[in-house]
Amino acid sequence: MGRDDWDAQSLPDLAGRRYLVTGATAGLGYFSSLQLAGAGAHVIMTGRNPNRLAASRAAVLRQLPDADVTTLLLDTSNLGSVRAAAATVRGRSGLHGLLLNAGVVHPPKHRETRDGHELVFATNALGHYALAGELLLPLAAGRGRMVWVGSFVTSLSPFDVLDPELEVGYAPRRAYAQSKVATTALGLEADRRLRAANVPIASVVAHPGYAIGGRTRGILGVNEPSKIKRFTDNLQTPIAQSKERGARSLVRALVDPSVEGGELWGPSFVLRGRPHLARPGRIVRDEDLAAQLWDYCERATGVVWPYLKAAKTRRGWRR
Template sequence: MTRPEWNPRQLPDLTGRTYLVTGATKGLGFFSSEQLARAGAHVLLTGRNPNRMVAARAALVRRVPEASVETLLLDTSKMGSVRAAAATVRARGGLDGLLLNAGIVHPPKKRSTQDGNELVFATNVLGHYALAGELLPALAEARGRMVWVGSMSTSLWKYDPVDPQLKRGYSGWRAYVQSKVATTALGFEAERRLRATGVPVQSLVAHPGYSVSGRTVGVRGVNEPTRRGRFTAQLQAVLTQSKEHGAWPLVRALVDADASGGQFWGPRFVTQGEPRRARAATLTRSLEVGDRLWRTCEDATGVHWPFAQAARAAG
């Protein structure tokens, strides 16, 4: 018997499952969290700003009164914050899924650093590498899944992150694209290492297409675009979609039983549309790039993924 066609507006029942979403106070993170909660999942909604977390949780509960959701302070640019949040989550037991969504989309014009690392790379890449490693035993216990958020920009600009900290030739756009090359390559490298060590956790990558706030429903405290933003978004309507729809590939990669490790998901028409399997940029699938970035993240964070411990946690 064939499975019914995937419907992003009607997810399978996720009651009894727990998912953690980084950067969940706005945009893709918020709407991914809402979709998970609407399907019955318990959602750990994380962010770096306590006031925004309160506003996001209140908005989610207004929209989904039966939602099971809690907040957790987490700033992916700071290793101390990552370790503290991970310790809190590990104490709870198994974790069914981890959506590595947080990130700086509009980088600073000049290179800035956090904990000694370039800010965009630290926020978009290092924090997620460290968080996924710290939570690997909890994911293994539940035989869960991690999803890294990529970008279609990696197919348009071939920025090989040989200088991931951008100590030379910094630009905001290059910092962003390199960070997305890195997250995508790390997602695939994680899957290779998980399979090689027998850890029953899957690693996938998904991208949201061209998703903009101006085409997204207004949500007080979460999405409040200006009239100009709405107008500009409508001019690009043929290429863009809402943040709600941009969350579809991320959520499908996270919960679809037919999805599996090592896959890449995105909108059907690249920039917009229902979620489908896609093909990642050649650079992000490079074994050499994946291995090099993995070692870079180990050195920069001091985190070495506990594969043996995770295998034991899975029983």
């Protein structure tokens, strides 16, 4: 299947392949899981809340009774939870893809996690950095792929590399934008490092455009927008799409054989549209910024990605 004839509603047969999705209890993570399961994949749906996980798995099974979906507790803001979940996954065989999707989109007022990190950065960036590092061995065994979820806001936002967790000047919106610049820059940096170390894993970035719940079909326990939300979200029809459609760029980045590491995929009209190869903004292409961010994540999580350690010792990094 070539780059122009991708049909998001008719995915390649994924039977025998295993994918893990973070934040699978709602939105893009739920619809990505559904689309992967519909193509025959085994999907490990992960989430931080057991009741919501059970409800989202039940929702997949209502639509696809033969789907091969399991659930696993994983709170990406909690490094202990990340390690425990990764250990469970490593104990099973082979992993073909990792969708690093979970995200705090509307940051709450309290800003610290149990580990003492800023909540949005911890959930969206640090937890995924740690999870991907902890799952590198099974992903390499499956010659797999990891997809980091960025956002269109990354081309509009500055980034303070000296203060990734915004100890000075914290504001919820700024924290969100900063975390998405970080996930995108980390995804591109991961690909450079994996290539340099000859690890057979591709790291790709994807974004869903502007995908909203009130433009998305109702699903019991997963997407139940109020009438007011339906009304206000429908007013945004010209610039928004459903989460189901938004998930298509994420899923293409994860399973299309023609996608390559280091690429960014998103909707053709930026906020909405068919999955399409996009160009990352200037700030996320900054390799020095990405290298500093990587070092920060290593120190903050204590996770050093296997394989890369040896490559680092042999070659030294760019600086």
